[in-house]
Amino acid sequence: MKIKIVREISNNECTLGRLYIDGVEQCYTLEDVQRDVKIDKETAIPKGSYSLELQTVGVKHMEYIQKFANNPGFHKGMIQLKNVTGFSGIMIHIGNSKNDTEGCILVGKIINKVINQIQNSKDAYIEVYPIIRDGILSGSVQLTIE
Numbered sequence: 001m002k003i004k005i006v007r008e009i010s011n012n013e014c015t016l017g018r019l020y021i022d023g024v025e026q027c028y029t030l031e032d033v034q035r036d037v038k039i040d041k042e043t044a045i046p047k048g049s050y051s052l053e054l055q056t057v058g059v060k061h062m063e064y065i066q067k068f069a070n071n072p073g074f075h076k077g078m079i080q081l082k083n084v085t086g087f088s089g090i091m092i093h094i095g096n097s098k099n100d101t102e103g104c105i106l107v108g109k110i111i112n113k114v115i116n117q118i119q120n121s122k123d124a125y126i127e128v129y130p131i132i133r134d135g136i137l138s139g140s141v142q143l144t145i146e
Contacts, residue, residue, distance in 0.1 A: 001135035003052075003143040005105065007044075010034050013116040014098040015044045019107060021131055027124035030106040030117070032098060038086060041103045045084050045145065052141045054133065055080040060091065067094075079132050081143060092132070094121045 007017040007029075015031040031044040054077025055061055061078050068075040079092040087103065095106040097117045107125055108118025118124075135141040 001132075001139070001141045003132065003141060005029050005143065005145045007031075007034075007047075007146065009113060010044075011116065014101075016111060016113065016116070016118070019128065021128065026128050026131075027107045027109055028111040028118045030095070030097070030101065030108065032101050032103055041101075042098075043103060045081070045087050045090055045103070047145045049142055049144045050081040050084060052132065052136055052143055053080050053082050054078065054136055055089075055091065058089075060093065064093075074130070076133055076137070079129070079136070092128075094125045096121050 002022055004020045005017050006020070007015050009016040010033070012033060015034055017029045017031070019026050019029050032042050034044045056077040058078070064075045064078060081090040084090050089103075091104045092107060093104055095101060096108065096119060100106060106118060106121060107128055109120035109124045111118050132141060
């Protein structure tokens with residue numbers, strides 16, 4: 001499975017883009033600002049290709065087990081990018097603004113370029129998570145950020 005994020009807008013607030021799975025557009029993305037000098041939890045990861053894994057420990061994982069408790073078997077781990085030089089704990093998760101990113105990639109169904117936010121993030125996550133999760137569980141998944 002090949003996932004691609006195409007960054008379309010980068011300003012002093014955030015980075016907005018689109019996420020594709022095997023060439024099909026799925027949702028919008030929101031990341032932190034692209035910077036030459038990293039500021040912890042406030043900087044988008046470098047463009048490049050990354051493998052994905054499911055992170056099954058940690059606070060975020062436990063939070064999502066509770067968040068999706070009404071859907072047993074849905075959450076099997078946080079989608080985490082592997083081997084991001086200079087970064088750790090980079091995940092794809094729910095959130096709407098730069099305040100929610102913590103350096104991670106957020107997904108949403110609606111983009112609001114005026115206020116630099118995405119909306120309906122949980123809906124987008126519910127759609128893309130099982131596709132990516134099942135791809136990770138059945139083999140390798142490559143994420144490319146352009």
